[in-house]
Amino acid sequence: MKITRKDVEHVALLSRLEMGEAESEKFTGQLNAILDYVEVLNKVDTTGIEPTAHVLPLKNIMRPDETRPSLPRDLALANAPEQEDGYFKVPKIMEG
Amino acid sequence: MKYETVIGLEVHTELKTESKIFCGCSTRFGAEQNTNVCPVCLGLPGVLPVLNEKVVEFAIRTGLALNCTIAPFSKFDRKNYYYPDLPKNFQTSQYDLPIAINGYLDIAVNGETKRIGITRVHMEEDAGKLVHAGTIAKSDYALVDYNRTGVPLLEIVSEPDIRSPEEAKAYLEKLKTILQYIDVSDCKMEEGSLRCDANISLRPAGSTKLGTKTEIKNLNSFRSVQRGLEYEVLRQTEVLEEGGRIIQETRSWDENRGITVSLRSKEHAHDYRYFPEPDLIPIVTDEKRIQAIRESLPELPDARKARLMRDYGLSGYDAEVITASRAMADFFDAAVSLGSDPKATANWLMGDMSRMLNAAGLSVEEAPVTPAKLAGLLALISKGTISGKIAKTVFEQMWETGKDAETIVTEQGMVQISDEGAIIAVIDAVIAANPQSVADYRAGKEQALGFLVGQVMKQTKGRANPQLANKLLKERI
Numbered sequence A: 001m002k003i004t005r006k007d008v009e010h011v012a013l014l015s016r017l018e019m020g021e022a023e024s025e026k027f028t029g030q031l032n033a034i035l036d037y038v039e040v041l042n043k044v045d046t047t048g049i050e051p052t053a054h055v056l057p058l059k060n061i062m063r064p065d066e067t068r069p070s071l072p073r074d075l076a077l078a079n080a081p082e083q084e085d086g087y088f089k090v091p092k093i094m095e096g
Numbered sequence B: 001m002k003y004e005t006v007i008g009l010e011v012h013t014e015l016k017t018e019s020k021i022f023c024g025c026s027t028r029f030g031a032e033q034n035t036n037v038c039p040v041c042l043g044l045p046g047v048l049p050v051l052n053e054k055v056v057e058f059a060i061r062t063g064l065a066l067n068c069t070i071a072p073f074s075k076f077d078r079k080n081y082y083y084p085d086l087p088k089n090f091q092t093s094q095y096d097l098p099i100a101i102n103g104y105l106d107i108a109v110n111g112e113t114k115r116i117g118i119t120r121v122h123m124e125e126d127a128g129k130l131v132h133a134g135t136i137a138k139s140d141y142a143l144v145d146y147n148r149t150g151v152p153l154l155e156i157v158s159e160p161d162i163r164s165p166e167e168a169k170a171y172l173e174k175l176k177t178i179l180q181y182i183d184v185s186d187c188k189m190e191e192g193s194l195r196c197d198a199n200i201s202l203r204p205a206g207s208t209k210l211g212t213k214t215e216i217k218n219l220n221s222f223r224s225v226q227r228g229l230e231y232e233v234l235r236q237t238e239v240l241e242e243g244g245r246i247i248q249e250t251r252s253w254d255e256n257r258g259i260t261v262s263l264r265s266k267e268h269a270h271d272y273r274y275f276p277e278p279d280l281i282p283i284v285t286d287e288k289r290i291q292a293i294r295e296s297l298p299e300l301p302d303a304r305k306a307r308l309m310r311d312y313g314l315s316g317y318d319a320e321v322i323t324a325s326r327a328m329a330d331f332f333d334a335a336v337s338l339g340s341d342p343k344a345t346a347n348w349l350m351g352d353m354s355r356m357l358n359a360a361g362l363s364v365e366e367a368p369v370t371p372a373k374l375a376g377l378l379a380l381i382s383k384g385t386i387s388g389k390i391a392k393t394v395f396e397q398m399w400e401t402g403k404d405a406e407t408i409v410t411e412q413g414m415v416q417i418s419d420e421g422a423i424i425a426v427i428d429a430v431i432a433a434n435p436q437s438v439a440d441y442r443a444g445k446e447q448a449l450g451f452l453v454g455q456v457m458k459q460t461k462g463r464a465n466p467q468l469a470n471k472l473l474k475e476r477i
């Protein structure tokens, strides 16, 4: 499978990344190199092997349903580029 | 052409846990904005989510109550999309290995039982809330409250087995009843703890191929689910009749205008690029645990309805109404276990009790008249101490004062007069005062007797035993 520049631009849009023509060209090449490498793994016969859901041999790690103190609000908002009235302030959202 | 409607529902329900799904923040509704947040639910770098065990238990309870198979192996996945209500830029959800699959629930439509398949039940986290300053169109920014981010949700997806807006409403009501019975969610649509999206398409009657569907969002009440779908059936029928084709898109129900409107769709809208969540450990559930949870389930609505019909001879309709709410059914069982007549109890609950609850905007649990108090009232009626008519007054006073029936009846001298001599004295006075009615009755006018009985009841302030008054009056005329 070859990644085209269109694919790169599509994924960039999904990730809300802006990139110029030179950059998307460069990433197309890099992503193809990565996929070529993964292609090697695709040659391994995996018949009868369950897909790995997690690399650690663990299961059912859970916590009891108990509340713990949350962050003080000023701390929660400390890194927000903009805030107003205890809210995070973000640019207008366009539907679609 | 005649079309068949095909509907599938996706329901999101917030689980009644104390803490969020992956962190210890409180799930309390209505807290000050951004006060129930922490590094985990704000999606700060380097944090590690840990699954709330209660969420898994509730999900399995729900799966079992909906007759699903519980997955022996289940995991979480990341659903990637960008929206300001999602601080991590992905929603932790379940993709290919949900906790429960292949279930069903039964609904009653036009007196017949219909089975609706449940495709899957999966666990996920809720998103935050956007607050728009001024109107959406005019404001150039939005405000975000992340308190709801990370509140545990179940998504319950039905098979496209629903054939009308009415069935959709019945399905949703039944689902809500079940979720309330098993005590996993408050299911308050007005607070957003139960939300519903619908997929709807039409196809020529008799065809088995699915037509192009639209997804309807913003169905925020049982009424709007039905109305929104009814509108969409009309809209799609019109498009097809005019030779057009349905565009696969998401539409939003506009309650005020009574129409659905297209949310401009883009082709990549559903490109979520799911992948397994590496920060969470898989969930393995063995048969022993499933069995233990199965045994902890209460009697479910269908079984309870059947029991009320079988053991107490209630009609299907009455049993349905009583068991539609677990609290009402519990009230019924409690009153009956105190010796109340089952049919009388059902009548009081569906009549005066429901009327008073609605008028006061209270839930059954909040009613000032408890099962023991209602049982006390019914006992006075069946002993003949008070008439059914007086009982209504007593009930209202019980409601207002919180006193029991016996106290009210004694305090206000409402005890029914069953002493023949006392009633005859009143009857004789009434006969003497109303010669015309007496003459009418003797001339064959039956309704004149009703008037005379009414006069006797009036003279005794409703306390005369009505059957006795009737009988004695006939004898004395």
Ligand SMILES: [Zn+2]
Pocket (backbone or CB within 6 Å): B020, B023, B024, B025, B036, B037, B038, B039, B040, B041, B042, B150
């Ligand atoms: Zn948190």
